[in-house]
Amino acid sequence: MDAKPVFSLTNRWLVGSVCGTLAVAATAAAIGFVLLPSVQGGPQFRGIWNAICSAAGVSRHWAENESIVYPADGAVSAVTITPQTLAHDDPEAVRRGEVLAARCAACHNASQAVAPLLAGQDAAFVYKQLSDFQSGARTNVIMTQMVKGLSERDMRDLAHYFASSGHLTGGVATEVVPPIVVRGNPTKNVVSCAVCHGGIDHKAGAPFLQGLSASYLGAQLHAFAAGQRHNDSGEQMRNIARNLTETEIKDAAAYYSGFTDSEGRISQP
Numbered sequence: 001m002d003a004k005p006v007f008s009l010t011n012r013w014l015v016g017s018v019c020g021t022l023a024v025a026a027t028a029a030a031i032g033f034v035l036l037p038s039v040q041g042g043p044q045f046r047g048i049w050n051a052i053c054s055a056a057g058v059s060r061h062w063a064e065n066e067s068i069v070y071p072a073d074g075a076v077s078a079v080t081i082t083p084q085t086l087a088h089d090d091p092e093a094v095r096r097g098e099v100l101a102a103r104c105a106a107c108h109n110a111s112q113a114v115a116p117l118l119a120g121q122d123a124a125f126v127y128k129q130l131s132d133f134q135s136g137a138r139t140n141v142i143m144t145q146m147v148k149g150l151s152e153r154d155m156r157d158l159a160h161y162f163a164s165s166g167h168l169t170g171g172v173a174t175e176v177v178p179p180i181v182v183r184g185n186p187t188k189n190v191v192s193c194a195v196c197h198g199g200i201d202h203k204a205g206a207p208f209l210q211g212l213s214a215s216y217l218g219a220q221l222h223a224f225a226a227g228q229r230h231n232d233s234g235e236q237m238r239n240i241a242r243n244l245t246e247t248e249i250k251d252a253a254a255y256y257s258g259f260t261d262s263e264g265r266i267s268q269p
Contacts, residue, residue, distance in 0.1 A: 077137040077231040079128045081205030086123040090160050097161025100154055107142070113213040119166025124205045127159035129231075138231040173210075174258040178251035180244070188243040193252055205233075214250075214257035221249045 107115040118126060132138035134147045134155075147155070179185070181199070184192035196203035198210065209217065223229035224241035232238055241249075 075136045075230070077128065077132045077233065078135060079131045081124050081128055081233075083204045085204065086127055086156065086159055086163070089164070093157045093160040094164050096153075097157035097159070098165075100150075100158050101161050101165075103146070104158070113215045114219075116207070116212050116216055117166075118162040120208070121162050122202075122206065122208055123159040123163035125207045126162050127155055128205050130155040130158065132231040138229060173255060175255045178248070178255055180248040180252050181255055185243070185248070190240050190243050193256075209256040210259040212256055214253040217253040217256055218249055221253070 104118070108118045110117055110119075129138060130147050130150065133140065133143045134150065136144075150158075180190070181193045184190045184195070192200065193209065194200040196206040198208050202208075220229065221241045221244065224232065224237045225244070227238060230238065244252075
């Protein structure tokens with residue numbers, strides 16, 4: 001008797017196994033891309049299409065009635081940061097930067113809660129932000145005016161100076177490390193803060209966050225989420241911020257602002 005061909009619709013074992021595999025795949029996709037994201041709160045999960053996009057990590061304007069503001073001119077950062085950017089000490093640049101930084105101290109000091117403390121900050125980050133303010137990729141009424149007259153060397157000198165003028169990353173946290181900082185939120189494709197901003201690893205050009213004020217950090221995360229700040233490479237911070245809950249934003253801001261120096265003082269209010 002002739003054997004039936006394996007790859008045939010008359011082979012019930014083949015048909016059954018293919019149908020079973022497709023059913024398992026469809027069920028897994030429905031759970032992972034629709035059911036689990038849909039039970040999350042927030043406008044980015046509203047509706048099946050939004051839930052699928054969020055689970056897949058796709059950036060989109062989640063809902064028409066959300067107050068997400070995108071820049072009209074679409075200006076983005078033109079600065080490319082690598083691990084080698086301003087990685088080497090330059091004593092001459094530090095001395096020149098110290099002179100230029102005299103006018104920065106009024107806002108960027110430890111007593112300010114609305115401007116970031118820059119002493120000990122990553123040099124590549126400082127340089128990139130100054131360049132972005134100058135190009136319009138990042139906007140601020142005060143900073144846009146402050147950087148107008150700066151040359152390329154001036155911005156690099158300031159970056160070298162601030163990076164060498166303190167120990168922003170030192171100290172001890174007074175708060176328990178929240179999950180969003182140490183683990184992120186895998187269900188929403190949000191990596192931990194510590195992977196890029198120090199603690200676990202540090203991404204080139206990413207700011208160190210220890211000791212920065214809670215009000216400043218919270219304001220920046222909200223600005224990224226709303227699209228009002230848009231100088232992040234590849235929309236990385238915008239995609240992350242849009243997927244953070246208000247509790248996660250407050251927890252991360254409170255944790256980073258709660259670092260103390262060696263004498264037990266809060267690094268910044």
